[in-house]
Amino acid sequence: MTTTETSTRTSGGIGESPLRPDGRLKVTGRFAYSSDLWHEDMVWGVTLRSPHPHARIVAIDTTAALAVPGVDAVLTAADVPGRNATGLEHQDTPALADEVVRYEGEPVALVAADHPETARRAAARIVVTYEELPALTDPRRALDEDAPQVHAQGNLVREMHIRRGDPEPTAPVVVSLEFEVGMQDQAFLGPESGLAIPDGEGGLDLHVATQWLHVDQQQIQGVLGLGPEQVRLHLAGVGGAFGGREDLSMHVHASLLALHTGRPVKMSYSREESFFGHVHRHPAWLRYEFGADHDGRLRYASADILFDGGAYASSTGAVVGNGGTLGLGPYAIPNVRVDARGVYTNNPPCGAMRGFGCVQAAFAHEALMDELADRLGMDRVAIRALNGMREGDRNITGQVIDSAAPVAELIGIVRDLPLPAPRAEVDLRELPGGVSNTTHGEGVVRGVGYAVTYKNVGFSEGFDDYSTARVRLELTGGEPVATVHTAAAEVGQGLITVEQQICRTELGVERVVVHPKDTTVGSGGSTSASRQTYVTGGAVKAACEAVRTTVLARATELLGRTGLHLDGDKVVSATGEVVAGLAEVLADGGVEETVEWRHRPTHPIDPETGQGDAHVQYAFSAHRAVVDVDVELGLVKVVALDTAQDVGKAINPDAVVGQIHGGSAQGMGLALMEEIVVTDGHVRNPSFTDYLIPTILDMPPMQVEVLEYADPHAPYGVRGVGEPPTISSGPAVAAAVRAATGKALRRVPLRPEAITGV
Amino acid sequence: MRIALTVNGARREVDDVWEGESLLYALRERMGLAGAKNACEQGECGSCTVYLDGLPVCSCLVAAGQAQDREVTTVEGLGGSSEDSGDEAELDPVQQAFVRCGAVQCGFCTPGLVVTTHDLIRRNPEPSDPEIREALAGNLCRCTGYEKILDAVRSAAAEVRS
Numbered sequence A: 001m002t003t004t005e006t007s008t009r010t011s012g013g014i015g016e017s018p019l020r021p022d023g024r025l026k027v028t029g030r031f032a033y034s035s036d037l038w039h040e041d042m043v044w045g046v047t048l049r050s051p052h053p054h055a056r057i058v059a060i061d062t063t064a065a066l067a068v069p070g071v072d073a074v075l076t077a078a079d080v081p082g083r084n085a086t087g088l089e090h091q092d093t094p095a096l097a098d099e100v101v102r103y104e105g106e107p108v109a110l111v112a113a114d115h116p117e118t119a120r121r122a123a124a125r126i127v128v129t130y131e132e133l134p135a136l137t138d139p140r141r142a143l144d145e146d147a148p149q150v151h152a153q154g155n156l157v158r159e160m161h162i163r164r165g166d167p168e169p170t171a172p173v174v175v176s177l178e179f180e181v182g183m184q185d186q187a188f189l190g191p192e193s194g195l196a197i198p199d200g201e202g203g204l205d206l207h208v209a210t211q212w213l214h215v216d217q218q219q220i221q222g223v224l225g226l227g228p229e230q231v232r233l234h235l236a237g238v239g240g241a242f243g244g245r246e247d248l249s250m251h252v253h254a255s256l257l258a259l260h261t262g263r264p265v266k267m268s269y270s271r272e273e274s275f276f277g278h279v280h281r282h283p284a285w286l287r288y289e290f291g292a293d294h295d296g297r298l299r300y301a302s303a304d305i306l307f308d309g310g311a312y313a314s315s316t317g318a319v320v321g322n323g324g325t326l327g328l329g330p331y332a333i334p335n336v337r338v339d340a341r342g343v344y345t346n347n348p349p350c351g352a353m354r355g356f357g358c359v360q361a362a363f364a365h366e367a368l369m370d371e372l373a374d375r376l377g378m379d380r381v382a383i384r385a386l387n388g389m390r391e392g393d394r395n396i397t398g399q400v401i402d403s404a405a406p407v408a409e410l411i412g413i414v415r416d417l418p419l420p421a422p423r424a425e426v427d428l429r430e431l432p433g434g435v436s437n438t439t440h441g442e443g444v445v446r447g448v449g450y451a452v453t454y455k456n457v458g459f460s461e462g463f464d465d466y467s468t469a470r471v472r473l474e475l476t477g478g479e480p481v482a483t484v485h486t487a488a489a490e491v492g493q494g495l496i497t498v499e500q501q502i503c504r505t506e507l508g509v510e511r512v513v514v515h516p517k518d519t520t521v522g523s524g525g526s527t528s529a530s531r532q533t534y535v536t537g538g539a540v541k542a543a544c545e546a547v548r549t550t551v552l553a554r555a556t557e558l559l560g561r562t563g564l565h566l567d568g569d570k571v572v573s574a575t576g577e578v579v580a581g582l583a584e585v586l587a588d589g590g591v592e593e594t595v596e597w598r599h600r601p602t603h604p605i606d607p608e609t610g611q612g613d614a615h616v617q618y619a620f621s622a623h624r625a626v627v628d629v630d631v632e633l634g635l636v637k638v639v640a641l642d643t644a645q646d647v648g649k650a651i652n653p654d655a656v657v658g659q660i661h662g663g664s665a666q667g668m669g670l671a672l673m674e675e676i677v678v679t680d681g682h683v684r685n686p687s688f689t690d691y692l693i694p695t696i697l698d699m700p701p702m703q704v705e706v707l708e709y710a711d712p713h714a715p716y717g718v719r720g721v722g723e724p725p726t727i728s729s730g731p732a733v734a735a736a737v738r739a740a741t742g743k744a745l746r747r748v749p750l751r752p753e754a755i756t757g758v
Numbered sequence B: 001m002r003i004a005l006t007v008n009g010a011r012r013e014v015d016d017v018w019e020g021e022s023l024l025y026a027l028r029e030r031m032g033l034a035g036a037k038n039a040c041e042q043g044e045c046g047s048c049t050v051y052l053d054g055l056p057v058c059s060c061l062v063a064a065g066q067a068q069d070r071e072v073t074t075v076e077g078l079g080g081s082s083e084d085s086g087d088e089a090e091l092d093p094v095q096q097a098f099v100r101c102g103a104v105q106c107g108f109c110t111p112g113l114v115v116t117t118h119d120l121i122r123r124n125p126e127p128s129d130p131e132i133r134e135a136l137a138g139n140l141c142r143c144t145g146y147e148k149i150l151d152a153v154r155s156a157a158a159e160v161r162s
Ligand code: FES
Pocket: B037, B038, B039, B040, B041, B042, B043, B044, B045, B046, B047, B048, B049, B058, B059, B060, B061
């Protein structure tokens, strides 16, 4: 039978907002997070950590711990069978400290026992004799001749120099500032946790919450001295990540204990341990100078940026790369000098967090842009529109921005969004201080602030950034069903929904099964750098195309016709006639294709000039914040936080807005409240009692405007979404508080004492 | 020690409970009810919220022994949990609204928010935005910025009223 009806488009494809496939499990409490895993034979693992920021381990006595009833194993560095070294960029991080501890909280020993409390009590009985060493805790001293050495190779992790245009530029108007950004925590809610199950043949299966299964696998197998086929990783339910799960935490520890005891081992950090158990956002010290003409046009910019990398490198090198190449913001600047450095200290290790090196820089360049506008008597929005990058401009590394760069449009949009009404009546819940009843409106001043920023998408500087997708199309119960298998981590952002949408659009099937994420398929790359919809999305699209090609080849053979294509679940001839259903073509068996997909290559930058095409794509966003500040008490209430962002193409518009909301909240948190306070190498506030993240009372309503200027180089035109909102929201909030108070406020988070000036 | 209590309508007896264990631990590790979550275990995040004799509590702050002879309702007891049913209609209106409004990302905060919202709407079927914010102030979410959670609460309340 043939008809000429065109089939209806499959619903739930790209551009729509189908519901997440795991939503039902999550609202009923049945979704299995890594901390929910259970095995009837399992024992619990705990970690003993260093109390010192820098010390030599003289001796470890585990006798008393081993004697505790219920204890199965106590392990130290001496029990590591393979190479005692892990790390994303440099393998400089011991799985368990060997001879030296370099930060407070560094793992020293492990215990497995039948109850977590038994394991904790046993860990407390391990006697470690330390000889304290001088600690380097001020990163500004790290490169001094007499600074304590954190590692034998010196305290510099990476430095980057960018030189462009006139080396000694001048300008009639010059402004400068120094800025400081505190240490932020990712504060994902799901604790680091997982279950390692030995296979009885020397290998194991590790179920864990992570951002990149394959890079974990590589590191774990090295420590265990096993081959990749013996260390199989499975993604357990992930309770948020935001960069904090890019490095290993309990992965290798649970694996060591499991192999040693021959029993499944569960580990799950407490919130306090979580603050010690993952890397944080780098604190930064920034010194900036802008030179401009009287009309506000930038002539030159210079910046010195210092990131505190803490005790181990993690991704400090790449953060320096981002801070350097992107650190002057989304502006066209002819003459440039940037020097960015990341150093080792004996502070907590810092690595990836949403916004990755751009967040810190944005506070500085946006504060300085306001200063320049004020000096010139210019409007703060107008000066950004004037200097904002446009498509075709070169950025500070000389790379041509070869897709949309709508800086002026974005900042104009947020300016024109409706402003919140002035307070008509006093509702304590809407005032700074809230129901603490600290003011009824007296001393409260409103301020408005703007920021615009940009961020690279995907891995940069020549990194081989790819993802792998396997797509299978087959008949199940007579219906065509697609199964998509990638190792790309779903951490809450909605990648699994996107994978389904792409399969529906490309293959015309309604039903798409997302295969559990594991290492039996090739790497999906990291769930970071706003890259998964782009890169894994690109891989899924390519795998679907390969499946389609095979299906059509089979149809051609079967039907003896050429020029066929797929429309929905119909095979259609060149003239638009439906010649077969997909089901008929698949009757003889399914079709499966696996594709490794890469975005356009990026390139290293020149070590002397910092010039080069370092990034594959840029994403732009703007925020406007409105705040009420109690200038007597230094309390801030954010009244509105509105934003505009170009996403290229919204694959799932609702999820895009959700990313923008959540990212904005994290940027606001850094501006106002979030800081891991570290004094002399000791973390002072490892709890949600003392490390505050925004609550629903802190968050204002948000207006979100989404632009879709397709990037012609990206699949479907997508542009990474997740990070830009975290970069521009904080600087806008800080600017609004400056506007309300008239104070310079050169450090975030903005503390009440800084706002009041006491 | 042994504790006996009613959980989601069913009588349960649990052996070998250590005195220091929280109700949260007993539910998750001894009764196989991992719906209540453990994001802080110190009363700051609300992810462990359950009903205890009809009042929402942070189960991480309640000793398991304190639940002796009392009634506990967890997120699993609110709806949608029968293993063999995939039917959306079986979810509680609050659960439905959280899915429908995109209020779930990683979802780690969700069980606690669902219980807290369920309680709010029971007490106040037409909450204003400030009332919603006040009621949910003890439930941290790191992913959503709370906008879609507010949407879900408004939507669930409207659904329950109609
Ligand atoms: S786990 Fe109970 S309040 Fe956080």
